Every structure is written in structure tokens, then in C-alpha cells.
Amino acid sequence: NAGVTQTPKFQVLKTGQSMTLQCAQDMNHNSMYWYRQDPGMGLRLIYYSASEGTTDKGEVPNGYNVSRLNKREFSLRLESAAPSQTSVYFCASSAEGQSYNEQFFGPGTRLTVL
């Protein structure tokens, strides 16, 4: 099992460019999440998907869109990148139904917006 995978690992964009970060999991989890990690800010939830076909905003959704393509895949799109979106992005997944369920994280995508 690969667990949670993310592509790309690194990306440099110019202001105004768009891109999609891809995430996939092979653990048959219903719930998937996108976070951003910034120095001194910890991890902040951007969007999450409780199940296939549903998505909801997290703490910092502005400037992002998401698609839950199927149960395995959850993508994050930046339509018009801004320097404030320079960050490390983590995707995570978890089984549903219990508050104590572990979230499994991907390796991260390091994004720089110039």
C-alpha cells in the first residue's frame, strides 16, 4: 500500500498562474483533507471531503477550489496563484465515523509563488 500520495513534490509558479495539486489514497477512506503548513502557523485546513461527492470549506478556503473526483482522489486547484499561497500543502485521509480515527498524511507539495 502506498498510503497517501501527492503530486507534484515541488512547484514554482508566477503570480496569476493556475495549477492543480493531486492527491490519492489507497486505504479505502471516506474522508479526505487539504491543509497548508506555514512557519509559526501550524497546519490549517483548507477544504475537506467527508465522502465522495461532498466537499466543505475549512479554515482558510479563499483562493482555492477542490474536486473529489472519486473515493480515491481529491484535488486542490489554485485558479490564480498569489505569493501568499506560497506554502507546503498536505493531503490527508481518514476512515469515517470515529473521532479518534487517525489521519494519514501525504508527503507534501512545496509550492512557491513568485
Add this chain to the structure above:
Amino acid sequence: AQRVTQPEKLLSVFKGAPVELKCNYSYSGSPELFWYVQYSRQRLQLLLRHISRESIKGFTADLNKGETSFHLKKPFAQEEDSAMYYCALSGYSGAGSYQLTFGKGTKLSVIP
């Protein structure tokens, strides 16, 4: 609203010294708390969760509802413990899904 506070951004200890990473939370319901760890250039991984009441890599954490705390402790620090540690609180977000609210993290540096 739920909130997690980790008051120390950086904690430096000598090898063999005790370690305590502080975590305080605010939550109206019955909390489920976790410690996640991120070693250099690696993905976040679960270290321990309070419901399991287990010791992982010599670390323990006790939930104190009176003080709303979930401090992480280890009696003797090792160099390989150097990492970023995040305290997290699980809250229900609807449709059978739970969200984690993370603290801002504490970087532990163990000095040889």
C-alpha cells in the same frame, strides 16, 4: 469553537534530560486529542492519541480535563526525538466526518 494552544515555538533540551511539550485546548464537548510528529523533511505521522493510553517511543500524554491540557512527556530525551510536534483536537464536522484542529507546533531540539 475549538482551539489548541502550544505555548512554546521552540524547546531545547540536553540529551538524557526530561521533556515536556505543553498543549492546552478549548472544546465544548468531550475531547479527542492527538500528538502528531514531523521529522525533518518527512510527512506528519501520528505519535499517540489519548484514547489509546499507550506509550510510543517513550512518550506519554495524559488528558487533564480540569486544566484542559494534554502535555507530552518523555523522561529521557534522545537525539532522534528532534522534530516538530503538533497537538491536535478532533471535532465533529458533520456527515460522519471529523476535523482536526492543530496547534501551531513546537520544535524540539535535543542537544547532544
